[in-house]
Amino acid sequence: MGHGTRDKILIAAATMLGEDPTAKLSVRAVAARAGVSTGSLRHFFPTQRELIDTVVAGMYTVDLPDDPMQDTASPPAERLVACLQLLLAQVGTGESARGYWRALHAAYVASPPSDDAVHAFLAHERLAVHYVERWLVRLRDEGALAPGEPGHHARFLLTVVNGLLTERALPGDLTRLEFEARTLMTAASAVLRPASSDRP
Known part of the structure; x- marks a missing residue:
């Protein structure tokens, strides 16, 4: 169950960055987008930096479509x-x-x-x-x-x-x-x- 929540948070944050590369990824905004509580988000990502680093690190392995x-x-x-x-x-x-x-x-x-x-x-x-x-x-x-x-x-x-x-x-x-x-x-x-x- 925990991994499902974490994945929802990461998907929401990655989507927000895809829509706006300057998105601040505030805890409140990402939690709302993911449909989870701010407490749940803080459990997996205690700081905004940890969230950003994890989202960006996940993008390193993504292949661009029709590369x-x-x-x-x-x-x-x-x-x-x-x-x-x-x-x-x-x-x-x-x-x-x-x-x-x-x-x-x-x-x-x-x-x-x-x-x-x-x-x-x-x-x-x-x-x-x-x-x-x-x-x-x-x-x-x-x-x-x-x-x-x-x-x-x-x-x-x-x-x-x-x-x-x-x-x-x-x-x-x-x-x-x-x-x-x-x-x-x-x-x-x-x-x-x-x-x-x-x-x-």
């Missing part, structure tokens, strides 16, 4: 770009992208974030790096990754993605999406071996 990296018939650069486009798609364009940035600004920029908010942000950031690094390790195993640490390459690619997400929230037209695809291809090329490098 483009699995399509080994496509060239490495195309697969990596498609993976990065998955990250961009989670935020969307136009009003959806503006809402995402408003939430980020309110949570972390408008005023000094609490220690718990910083902890949650850094946990999310580590998770994003983990996903990109996992893609890059797959490419390294295929001999397609350029020399260097996958973690460093992952942070570089996420910096490019964050820049594109910022642009999505700003006024622009549809030509921006074409530029976005070319930017992602340039970034992918920077972390991959040239296709011709395996020739004698």
Whole structure:
């Protein structure tokens, strides 16, 4: 019975984070979403940090649906770009992208974030790096990754993605999406071996 309650809490918290990456995961809000008492939640997760860490740790093993990296018939650069486009798609364009940035600004920029908010942000950031690094390790195993640490390459690619997400929230037209695809291809090329490098 206890594990069922714990699982309900984790599912509710993960769902809340999926809907809003800046969600505070307050004890009261998560307990209400899970349909359990705050006492039950505190029994399994005495602190907000423990709840956040457990939820994020559970996401490390989740495979993205239709992960483009699995399509080994496509060239490495195309697969990596498609993976990065998955990250961009989670935020969307136009009003959806503006809402995402408003939430980020309110949570972390408008005023000094609490220690718990910083902890949650850094946990999310580590998770994003983990996903990109996992893609890059797959490419390294295929001999397609350029020399260097996958973690460093992952942070570089996420910096490019964050820049594109910022642009999505700003006024622009549809030509921006074409530029976005070319930017992602340039970034992918920077972390991959040239296709011709395996020739004698």
